[in-house]
Amino acid sequence: MLVDGIGELVTNDGGEGDPLGVRRDAALLIEDGQVAWIGSARDAPAADRRIDAGGAAVLPGFVDSHAHLVFAGDRAAEFAARMAGEPYTGGGIRTTVGATRAASDGELRATVARLRGEAMRQGTTTIEIKSGYGLTVADEARSLRIAAEFTEHTTFLGAHVVPPEYADRPDDYVGLVCGPMLAAAAPYARWIDVFCERGAFDADHARAILACGQAVGLGVRVHANQLGPGPGVQLGVELGAASVDHCTHLSDADIDVLASTGTTWVSGFEPTTVATLLPGAEFSTRSPYPDARRLLDAGATVALATDCNPGSSYTSSMPFCIALAVREMRMTPAEAVWAATAGGAAALRRTDVGRLARGARADLIILDAPSHLHLAYRPGVPLIRQVLHNGVPQCPQ
Ligand SMILES: [Zn+2]
Secondary structure, three states, rough: OEEEEEEEOOOOOOOOOOOOOOOHHHEEEEEEEEEEEEEHHOOOOOOOOOEEEEOOOOEEEEEOOOOOOOOOOOHHHHHHHOOOOOOOOOOOHHHHHHHHOOOOOOHHHHHHHHHHHHHOOOEEEEEEEEEOOOOOOOHHHHHHHOOOOOEEEEEEEEEEEOOHHHHOOHHOOOOOOHHHHHHHHHHOOOOOEEEEEOOOHHHHHHHHHHHHHOOOOOEEEEEOOOOOOOOOHHHHHHOOOHOOOOOOOOOOOHHHHHOOOOHHHHHOOOOOEEEEEEEHHHHHOOOOOOOOOHHHHOOOOEEEEEOOEOOOOOOOOOHHHHHHHHHEEEEEEEEHHHHHHHHHHHHHHHHHHOOOOOOOOOOOOOOOOOOOHHHHOOOOOOEEEEEEEEEEEEOOO
16 A cells, blocks of 8 residues: 655654654555555555545654553542642542442443544554553453553553552552562563552562562563652663653652663664653643653653543543643654654654654554644644554544
8 A cells, every 4th residue: 555645754764863754745655564665756666555645744653652541430520629729649549449440341341442442543553551440469450451452562550559458558568469460460461560659659669569570571661750759760760661651850860860771862762761751641630741851951762641541631642742742841843743653662662663664563644734743733633634553544533
């Protein structure tokens, strides 16, 4: 299949000084779900089928590297209360835990399917899905089993919060997470994650849990430095985490240690520890945004993700996060688009998504716009005209 008539093709394959690797008047050939050829339209080879982009911009599909889609119920009333002035403390997670435990497999599966479809229609072709609202051996295992029906990037987050029944014996809960819960979850999980935060898990507990996950072959990710300064970022880098997520409250030392792991912006896809920023959470909790400029100017690799969850960020929209990153976090549109595509891929240690080059997976989006700039310039507008996933056109809008 040939996609031609591309006014602006974002490849993320441009190298130093041109990270987006933008090409004009381009065409792209897809074979067997992969990009087989990219070049100028006049040199395009013949193909059985053709999609005419009509002068629109074509981008790699978004890579949402942080989402919590397995849950039941919603917390709209908590959101309303927060907007009326109540602070966010993370305590509402327990509300969702109760609803999730009470839900049937079918109800959980239906919610994941609905949100996965919603994300796909907004251009997300790769998504990570965490557990973390079951917090029993059986409920964490089934959350991951259901998540694995929708993505290869499943993350065991048994250490989301200490559930109420373990409130006065957190050491016992850590033992459960590292023992029977990890054993039941690991067959369905690729990653392990910990909410390392005051009121959740401290550095010693987080280190113990992440090390147990690493010992059974899971990659490390950390919820770090969201609600206040803390040890999460340094711990993540120490353990070789693929990503530390939130990064809202960073010290100079946190920035330095993230920058020291290197940047994939100019050097290709080195295994760095990515700083994944989740501005939907700050938006939905009316909190100060992370300082993206400080991270980027120091040379850290930055990704953007939705943090889609029913409490602190109930959006599945990567375009919304791009708009927030540009308007509220002073990222350039190019930096934000890179972070939402190649940055997310780096955060999942993937080299075959988040970019469009020969051999990459044919995951791409055709905008209803001539340029990637419109994703931030036209916030809230449904600009995703068509999504191709593994080279297959998804339901048109
Ligand atoms: Zn999260």
